[in-house]
Amino acid sequence: MPQEVVLGVRKVLEEQLEVNLSRLAASDDFSKNINFFFDLASMVDVEIVCALEEEFSIVITHEEAGNAHTTQDIVELVSRKIQMRT
Template structure:
């Protein structure tokens, strides 16, 4: 493996670790119960969004919180893969059988924004 590839991988791991430092690792169910249950979002949407993000960003997002912002504290993901944002939107559309406009994608910054957008588009009802 070329040195530059190893260095990029090391930088990426370091940025991820710094972003999530001091946070507890949460299962998908605990993540849902902690941040989304009381807001009426369904587990299937919350867990599905987190799964898509983890897959498309090739990262362990078990320490993610609802207020993490992909335009602020998590913006480094886009510097490592300039097409990651497009791939995330396409994967969300495919997973949930929805269409997300460019404006909608540009306005969904936080994890909660993304979950809310997908929830609205799917029409899946959450728990009371």
């Protein structure tokens, strides 16, 4: 996985959530404990998706976002989207 993608995703998450994610593991699953990545009722989640799209010049669908539950899922999704545009 390209290091710039990992660092970019972490930067976006830290900025949008306004927290230090240095202790975050790639396998941490947000779907069960804080349901953070994509919940249609949450503007924070929409802002995260928009920030990722802007940071990496990609488009993330609702379905793709809904299937991303861990940091690793998010990084892999962003990486796939970057590869698709080249």
